[in-house]
Amino acid sequence: MAKGLALARSFYLSGHRVIGADFEDRGSPCPGRYSRSLSVFYSLPKTDSDESTETYVHRLIEITKTENADIWVSCSGVANAIQDARAKESIEQHTSCMCIQFGVETTSVLHNKGSFMEECKDRGLPVPETHEVKSKHDILRVLSVSKISTPERRFILKPIGLDDINRGNMTLLPLPLEEDTKLYISRLPISASNPWILQQFIPGREEYCTHSLVVRGEVKCFVACPSAELLMHYKPLPSNSPLWQAMYAFTVEFVQRSPNPEDMTGHLSFDFMASEGTASYCGTEKNIYAIECNPRAHTAVVLFAQRGPEMEAMVDAYITTVERRQEGLKKSFAEGKGSQTGTQRLIVPPANTKPRYWIGHDLVSLFIHPMMLWCFGHISFSRVLSDTLEFSHHLRMWKEGTFEVWDPFPALFLYHVYWPIVILSAWWNEKHWSRVNVSTTKMFTC
Known part of the structure; x- marks a missing residue:
C-alpha cells in the first residue's frame, strides 16, 4: 500500500537497508516489490484462518532472522490488525528485532469500535453517544429512550466488523415514520454474533x-x-x-x-x-x-x-x-x-508539504465519470468544467501519492498492470464491486 511504500522509501533515503514483505494475489504481484528502496522482497501467506495465521507469523520470524532485521515496521491493513499484533509478540519473543506494532490486547481493544468507545469514556475523552447493539430490539430501545431525553438527536448504524456493503451507509435514525425505521432495521444483518454500533450523528459532517x-x-x-x-x-x-x-x-x-x-x-x-x-x-x-x-x-x-x-x-x-x-x-x-x-x-510534515492525490482515481472521478454523466444529460457542463479544473489543479500543484521520478516502477506497475489485472479478474469471475481505493489497493465488494 502507499503507506508502506512511503515508509520504505523514507528509510532508504535516510541510509537504511529495507526489506519489503506483503501479501500477493495470484497473478497480480504487489506493485511495491519493484521499488528501488527495497533490497529484497518477500511474498507472505495470507491470514484467512488460524492455521494460516500461524504460518504467516512463522514466515515473518524466519525473514527477520534471515535478514537480521533490527526493526519491523508493521503496515497492517484493516483485515490484518490482530494477526500483526500476534506476529509482534512472537517476533519480539524469538528474535532481537523490535516491532512498531501494538500487542494483541491493545490492538484488540482499539480495533473494535465498541470497546474503543468504552476506553475513551473511561479516560474522560470526548466521544459521541455510542451503543453496541445485537438485535432490532436493542436499536429500537435506544431510539425510544433518546426520543424522550434528546428528541433532536439522530443516530447512525455502523458495522463493527468488515462490511464493504454497509460501511458507507449514512442513513440517519430514527426515520420520520416509525414503521419506516423498523423496516430499515429489519433489512440489516445485525445479530448477537454480528453486533453493530448505534452512534450519535454529529451535525456539520x-x-x-x-x-x-x-x-x-x-x-x-x-x-x-x-x-x-x-x-x-x-x-x-x-x-x-x-x-x-x-x-x-x-x-x-x-x-x-x-x-x-x-x-x-x-x-x-x-x-x-x-x-x-x-x-x-x-x-x-x-x-x-x-x-x-x-x-x-x-x-x-x-x-x-x-x-x-x-x-x-x-x-x-x-x-x-x-x-x-x-x-x-x-x-x-x-x-x-x-x-x-x-x-x-x-515531528510534523514540513510547512511546504504538497497535498497528495492519486492520478488513477482523479482521472476517473474528476474527468471520465463527469464527462460520461454530462453526455447522458445527468449533470451540467459547468459541473464538468469545475471537476476538470480541479483535476488540472491537482496535476499542477499537488503531488502524486505513489509516483517518484527516482523510483517510478511501483506507480507504473500499479496503474498499467496491477489494477487492470484486478478489474479484469473481477469481471471474469463475476465478482461485483462498487469502487476501489487506489492507494490501499482495496476493492470494495457489493
Missing part, C-alpha cells in the same frame, strides 16, 4: 483523520488532515490550527491515560468528527469527537515522504526503538528536528 507514531508512550510524529468516507486526497492541517491542536492533545491524553503507556509502541490513528459548539475541547472553537481508532499506520503518513530534515527526523524516531535499547539516541533526533511541543520535540 466535518471529518478528520490523524496518524501518529508512538514509542514507549511518547507521541513522536503526528499529522492531521480533513477526511472522508473514501479518502483519496490528503492535505495536512497546519499545526497552529485549533483543530490540529485539539486532535494532537486528544492523542497525547489517550496514550498518557492508558494503563501502561510505557508499553505502547506502534502506529495510532484516530478518526474525528467536529461540530460547532459554544463548549470546546482544548480551546478549539469546535467540539471534536473521536469516532474510530485505527491501531495501525494511516495513509496520511505519505505527507512525511518528502526529502528533508522532517523525513529524516521521522525515520530517526523509529530508530529510537532500537537505539534506546542499545543505550543511545541518534544525535539528530536528540538535537530535535521538528516542532517543539511540551517537553518533547514533535
Whole structure:
C-alpha cells in the first residue's frame, strides 16, 4: 500500500537497508516489490484462518532472522490488525528485532469500535453517544429512550466488523415514520454474533483523520488532515490550527491515560468528527469527537515522504526503538528536528508539504465519470468544467501519492498492470464491486 511504500522509501533515503514483505494475489504481484528502496522482497501467506495465521507469523520470524532485521515496521491493513499484533509478540519473543506494532490486547481493544468507545469514556475523552447493539430490539430501545431525553438527536448504524456493503451507509435514525425505521432495521444483518454500533450523528459532517507514531508512550510524529468516507486526497492541517491542536492533545491524553503507556509502541490513528459548539475541547472553537481508532499506520503518513530534515527526523524516531535499547539516541533526533511541543520535540510534515492525490482515481472521478454523466444529460457542463479544473489543479500543484521520478516502477506497475489485472479478474469471475481505493489497493465488494 502507499503507506508502506512511503515508509520504505523514507528509510532508504535516510541510509537504511529495507526489506519489503506483503501479501500477493495470484497473478497480480504487489506493485511495491519493484521499488528501488527495497533490497529484497518477500511474498507472505495470507491470514484467512488460524492455521494460516500461524504460518504467516512463522514466515515473518524466519525473514527477520534471515535478514537480521533490527526493526519491523508493521503496515497492517484493516483485515490484518490482530494477526500483526500476534506476529509482534512472537517476533519480539524469538528474535532481537523490535516491532512498531501494538500487542494483541491493545490492538484488540482499539480495533473494535465498541470497546474503543468504552476506553475513551473511561479516560474522560470526548466521544459521541455510542451503543453496541445485537438485535432490532436493542436499536429500537435506544431510539425510544433518546426520543424522550434528546428528541433532536439522530443516530447512525455502523458495522463493527468488515462490511464493504454497509460501511458507507449514512442513513440517519430514527426515520420520520416509525414503521419506516423498523423496516430499515429489519433489512440489516445485525445479530448477537454480528453486533453493530448505534452512534450519535454529529451535525456539520466535518471529518478528520490523524496518524501518529508512538514509542514507549511518547507521541513522536503526528499529522492531521480533513477526511472522508473514501479518502483519496490528503492535505495536512497546519499545526497552529485549533483543530490540529485539539486532535494532537486528544492523542497525547489517550496514550498518557492508558494503563501502561510505557508499553505502547506502534502506529495510532484516530478518526474525528467536529461540530460547532459554544463548549470546546482544548480551546478549539469546535467540539471534536473521536469516532474510530485505527491501531495501525494511516495513509496520511505519505505527507512525511518528502526529502528533508522532517523525513529524516521521522525515520530517526523509529530508530529510537532500537537505539534506546542499545543505550543511545541518534544525535539528530536528540538535537530535535521538528516542532517543539511540551517537553518533547514533535515531528510534523514540513510547512511546504504538497497535498497528495492519486492520478488513477482523479482521472476517473474528476474527468471520465463527469464527462460520461454530462453526455447522458445527468449533470451540467459547468459541473464538468469545475471537476476538470480541479483535476488540472491537482496535476499542477499537488503531488502524486505513489509516483517518484527516482523510483517510478511501483506507480507504473500499479496503474498499467496491477489494477487492470484486478478489474479484469473481477469481471471474469463475476465478482461485483462498487469502487476501489487506489492507494490501499482495496476493492470494495457489493
